Amino acid sequence: MILFIGTTLLAVAVYQEYDEILQSTKNEQQHQLHMFHDRLDALFREQELLQNVLANSYLNNTNFNNQTFDTLLGINPLLFGIVIVSKEGNLKFSSSAELRLPDLLQDKNTQQWFQETLNTDQMVIGKAYLLKSGHKWILPIRKKILDAKGNIVAVISTGLDLTMLQQMWDDLDNFHNTMQVTLDNGAFPILRSGLKIDEYAQHYNNSLPGKQLFGQHISQLKARSLAQKSAYLAPMIEHSEYSNTAKSIYSLSYNARYHFWTSAEIPYQFVVQNLYQQGFYYLVFYLLLIVTIFILFRWIANNEIKNIAELTYNAQHDELTGLVYTARYESFNSIAGMGEKPFTLLYLDLDNFKNINDTFGNRFGDLLLIKVAERIVKNVSPYKGTVSRYHGDEFVIFIESVDKIEINLFAKLLLENISQPYLIKRNHFKISASIGIACFPEHASDIETLLSYAGNSLFMAKKTKNQSQFFSKSEHHQLQRNIVIEQSLYQAVINQEITLVYQPQLDGNNKLFGVEALVRWHHKELGFIPPDVFIPIAENSGFMPQLGLYIMHKAMQEIALLKLQENLTFKLSINVSIRQFMKIDFIEKLISACNKYAIDKTDLNIEITESLFIESVDTLLPLFDKIKSNAISLSLDDFGTGYSSLSMLRKVPVDELKIDKSFVDHLTTNHADNVMVGIIINMGKALGMRIVAEGVEDKRQVTLLKKAGCDIFQGYYFSKPLALEELRIFAKKHCHSKTTKKVLAFAD
Structure with missing residues (x-):
């Protein structure tokens, strides 16, 4: 990529340099052509002026002699000689007796241009030729002399020293251009820069091949020049075989006054050589640039690799610990x-x-x-x-x-x-x-x-x-089961898959005092799920407040309807979890449910567990006071297994103590449990509380509990948890006019 960009830049730079060299060469050539042409034009105008002076002198001076020639030759070093001839070409006057001219009307070097002189009023430049009498190459310039009637009386012919004229132009700096003057008449070169004397005959004695300049016929060039109404033609690059060169840059100008072409030519190779020269510096610069860019890109690439490696390391490693x-x-x-x-x-x-x-x-x-x-x-x-x-x-x-x-x-x-x-x-x-x-x-x-x-x-x-x-696969399966249970709880509440059963609580006279509502769940796929399984899952997942509210409403609805239908009166206890109890709107929702189902608040008992007292008792007291202010009873469940203390019992307005089943189970066989139950009952009585024993399974337990002063009994000895219709039958048998019942909607 770097090489491609560098090569492209080099190519663009070289092309621009080529274009600049080419344009500069053209401009310089045009300038040289203009100067060459203008100087020649001035020279020929000067010669024409001299010829006009001679013509006037010849016409107006009857004593015309060679002295006038000598004066003109003295002031014009380019003049080799001056002659005046008749219109038939015969010599009349000569600046030198030794100057012998050929027959101007017959000689091939003079005939065509002498005839042109007779046919035009302008000065005519003739073909250059070697004058044998003087051993000089001369460039003849002729003009006819007319009398007052317009008749030709003579022809003035002056000869310019071609060698001297050539030297004069060679001394000028032509900037590698070959300058040439070509006659329009005959297409003969009459002046070319850089020629040696022994090369004159080869160039000046022969007309241009096909009368073409740079591959174009001079008549076509003349027509184009006159059409442009300009004395000059713009420089061009032509593929030409002229002078055995394959390619050249040339400029042309045409002098319409004296009918000659001026050309400047430079080999195209000159441009190429200059380009090579300049291209060398560009190549050096290019190589330096490529090396610099390569080093720069290599440095950038190395830095990029280093940065990527660093970023990769940072992405794969912890910034804090390095792990x-x-x-x-x-x-x-x-x-x-x-x-x-x-x-x-x-x-x-x-x-x-x-x-x-x-x-x-x-x-x-x-x-x-x-x-x-x-x-x-x-x-x-x-x-x-x-x-x-x-x-x-x-x-x-x-x-x-x-x-x-x-x-x-x-x-x-x-x-x-x-x-x-x-x-x-x-x-x-x-x-x-x-x-x-x-x-x-x-x-x-x-x-x-x-x-x-x-x-x-x-x-x-x-x-x-x-x-x-x-x-462990077994523990993993249990965890998976717990996740399924957790995910199913929400739908179970919506679909009312969770139902309630009620376990009666009886007084010492075997009369119904209340019932405890126990929650049951029959899952469509998992079957029966015990409360001690799904209640902790609901607690840990944060779903317990919603589940508890559902149980509270369902228990109130069912018991209220039963009491109304059977005209019964008993307490309804609702067990509330820690999370549900601590909800800021718990009391409002409790009172709202009582009002909705027309529950007598004095027949409602809220059961709490000792685990609630992990929280500060002082924080909970305002909640207890709100419950009590609505004539709702408070029951402390599972007493003796948790966090309660004598100080706590003194502060909390508890109406009822429930002795945990773990104490009742060994009441008849364990002396310590027997003593502990007696202490709990006596303490509760002393504080004005009602005492309820849970898990009563046989008559001996009943006898000991009654003897200790227990008020209410609950357990399979009296009744298992009953469905609503079973409770209806049980209540009719064991109820009396002032019976109070309580419904606990939490767990066995």
């Missing part, structure tokens, strides 16, 4: 060398790294990531492996080994090293990591699946943190 950056699966393939050797992929994620970023800022987190990366690289160095940064605080490690014992040991040592303290800006920090592990090709044969499996293992490891976990 290989693998944001795309193709990058993983290139690093792992898929399909070549078995290897193990370790997917590492720092535990609770977000807390450090949120607390100390991203810059601090970046410094920690750099140090973690250094430790990972140091641990990998004894193995054939590669470390890459994946996303944020996630790293992917490739080890060329599938020995699970070796990989397990490596992961254990890596976690130990990562969990060692870090010193950053004079602050000591500790952080742990979790690792998910998958092997190629044992677990997967493509990087996308392999990374997904390692991610699943990482998810399992992060449940306990600071652990490594190999991929």
